[in-house]
Amino acid sequence: MRRSQMLLPTLREDPKDAEIASHILMMRAGIIRKLDAGLYTFLPLGHRVLLKVIQIIREEMNRAGAQELLPPILIPASLWRESGRYDIMGKEMMRLQDRHENDMVLGPTHEEVFTHIVRENVQSYRDLPLNLYQINTKFRDEIRPRYGVMRCREFIMKDAYSFDIDEAGLEKNYQAMREAYRRIFTRCGLEVIPVEADTGNMGGSNSEEFMVPSSVGEETIIHCRSCGYVANVERAQAKREFSPSSEEMLPLEEIATPNIRTIEELVAFLKVSAEKFIKSLVYRTENEIVMVLIRGDFMVNETKLKHAIGCIELEPATEEEVEKVTGAPIGFVSPVRLRQKVRIIADESIPPLRNAISGANKKDYHLKNINPGRDFSWDVVADIHEVQEGEKCPYCSQELKSYKGIEVGHIFKLGYKYTEAMNVRVLDKNGQSITPIMGCYGIGVGRTIASVIEQNHDANGIIWPMSIAPFHGIIVPVNMSDPATVEAAEKLYQKLSTHFEILLDDRDERPGVKFKDADLIGIPIRITIGKSFTEEKKVELKLRRSEEKHLVALDEVEKVFEDWYEKEMAPYRL
RNA sequence: CGGGCCGUAGCGCAGUUUGGCUAGCGCGCUUGGUUCGGGUCCAAGAAGUCGGGGGUUCAAAUCCCCCCGGCCCGACCA
Incomplete structure (x- = not known):
């Protein structure tokens, strides 16, 4: 891609309404633009990242045996009435009517839809287990959207729903998802911690959230360093000992x-x-x-x-x-x-x-x-008390600590709540009608990207992990009025582009502008064609994440670039 | 919904307290020149319903009333 042809509006200054690093950088690097409160456009650079994260999720979900499908996001209210959630959901569920005055809903979550799909199309235990997923737009009319794509109203989520004939099957699916999530976040370059979580008004039993430790996180996590107990504060417990007092009862x-x-x-x-x-x-x-x-x-x-x-x-x-x-x-x-x-x-x-x-x-x-x-x-x-830092671990009695985290994923066992409410029945091997048991597994895609930036940036901008970087490399010809420089840049661009995603900064800009921009948008490998080229026909390779610079002869660039690419990619391969 | 802050050029802001020249500055943008390894320098230029409506006044970005929008804190949140 040629920089001169790309819609990539970088900003020199911090936007006024952005507060946290990821939001500021996503705006400044031309990744997103706001359309309205909680509504964001992914610009071309951001869209490339989005597609890469989605692809990683897709590969890992498929690998774990899940199947992708694509239901609509506009859902008839009747399905929500069946599950009983039409009245429970509250105002974050966007309600509207079509031209026939039918009540409709913009899907904030899709248990009903997936349950309905299975109800219509599955009759036998032979068809189970199933794990079905979508990567789709969801809408929640959040009371207060904030922090850019971290908490917005319209967002992309991967959500999967598993259907099993019994709890053992559910456990298997649950564990498969747990492992898939670990792989997904590792491949995206994100450090996450699975924590015990509450199941909310989704119903169900076991539940874990995948948290990115971060001071800007909206969740509070309780943690024991000694035995490793980790839980969302919503559900966290502590060891509490109340010895009965020997005091004599006095009159009121x-x-x-x-x-x-x-x-x-x-x-x-x-x-x-x-x-x-x-x-x-x-x-x-x-x-x-x-x-x-x-x-x-x-x-x-x-x-x-x-x-x-x-x-x-x-x-x-x-x-x-x-x-x-x-x-x-x-x-x-x-x-x-x-x-x-x-x-x-x-x-x-x-x-x-x-x-x-x-x-x-x-x-x-x-x-x-x-x-x-x-x-x-x-x-x-x-026990209705909120655990505070300093209380005792319920398992090992050591002191508990607390920190903040961003919830990027959530897996849990739903049980029979939806299959029962919506009357899903299959025949088991004895010809008996049984109700399948469900699990549900979500990942916030935009939030994952924002979290990666929270974890990977410096004063100059974003530092993308190679696995989800919008481009693998960027070529910076320092002086566009020098024909030899331009020619070398063009040749290199053509050559590298056959195997890699390369951005060529062919703008007639000062070198400082190009370097600042390259740092801001965080491309992992930078190739500079400048004074060492005019002097000794060498170009300079530099990693975004380090200060070291390497001079390489023109005809060796391809090989060195490939080495570097492999090295940078290695931590994210599994 | 409650509390606080804020709406002036694409972006960031000054000007509002105390009404008064033609509404400014920086960045960005256009044109010409210059420069070429970390957001060059020079010159010329385009660009504004001062959030909207109403009122006071000889005169309103500035004062008054109403409305709209944004941001932050809180309530809310698979």
Whole structure:
């Protein structure tokens, strides 16, 4: 490709609305342009990278026995009504009507569609197992798109759905995907860590996310250096020991706490440590109002809480709802002497407490000497606390650490949720009708590319891994007004292009401009035809990722280039 | 949806507080020259509904009202 003919608008300055390295560089290097909030065009350079990543994914999925197909992204609402998700999905699912006023949906995920395809076309256990995938555009009307293609509304995702006759089959497919993912990310030059994950409202049991450790990541990961336990904080556990107190139960006592609401304020005001408090929170679910109790020094993990309650929607109750249930404003509530009967969900840290402090359900008053069991009871006890750095590993009791990560892939066992809801039946070898079991496996393609840039850049720009670089090499003729230079560049370009993807920077620009651009767009191998060529007929080869420069005679360039290419490619071959 | 910041040339910005020459600067773009190993130098030039609408005023980018859009933080998120 000739640079002079390519739509490759590089920017000298950082765009105003980009914050993280990958977003800034994708804009500056002419990889993407924004069309509207969360909607991006991949320009030619970016499209080349996109195709390479897709190709790697495709090869590895096929290798693992999955089959590619291509369903539409516009989906009739009826399928979503069948699974029961039409009403559950919320506003991130883009809903629209066609000209016949039929309700339609832009697919945010494709469980229903794939389940439907299997339902229509598979009748026998002989047809299973199946693992079907697509690499397709998805749409989620994100509440707040950000960081360029890291979190956008329209994006490309690879998603696969497996169908098996039993759990053993599912386990096999799951493991095959796990291995395929490891290979895919390695080949893309991305370091990822599989972590235990929550299954969300997808339903299902086992689940792992593939995380790229990064300070700009939106997920929090809990990690034990000692035994290797790694989990998304949404599901992470810690070893918790609560020894029952031998303290004698004292009588309840009201204490005045004017305008003192938070645990922090109470600790300061009463000079009592946070472990003595019961944090009482009121939440609303799709069915009911509940009160949630946790010890003052812990935070509630809303994902765990959802599981404990068994609900789908969960949000803090409004001020009015809180008053109605407790009789007091937020900050002065407790499970003792509630005005209305509601279900009470208690963290494991609650029952062992003695003579604890919480609200009096009366403005500007708290109660002390609250004793669980004596002064109130609860409906559910569960671990609903959010693990913090410094807590103990559930397996080896060593100290847990936390860090941020970008979720680039997710695999999980769905179970029978969709096949049952949508009535998928096949006959087993005994002629009995059975319901297949599903798994689901996704990779965010754009997010993968952005993550690669997060991990591979310097002050001058992107440093592409050879495996997904938009070009293998770039030829930079330093002086376009020197006919000998131009001729050599042209010849080299023709020759190398027979085996490699080469960008020829044939613009009549100053050398500085060309070098800056070459660094910015991150082509792995640069060939400079400059003063060493005019002086001694040698051209210079340089790797983007190192400072070393090698002078090579013109007729040896092809061979050296091939060596370098192989060396650069080696880490990404499996 | 709540809080904060911001909309002036393709991009990045100044000017708005205190209304007043013809609306500016850098980059980019066009033309000519110059230079040729890290975003040359010189000259000439094109390019603006100052986010939109309404109002105040002799006069509005600047003051007032309404609306729209963007970004950041939060709520949300297979």
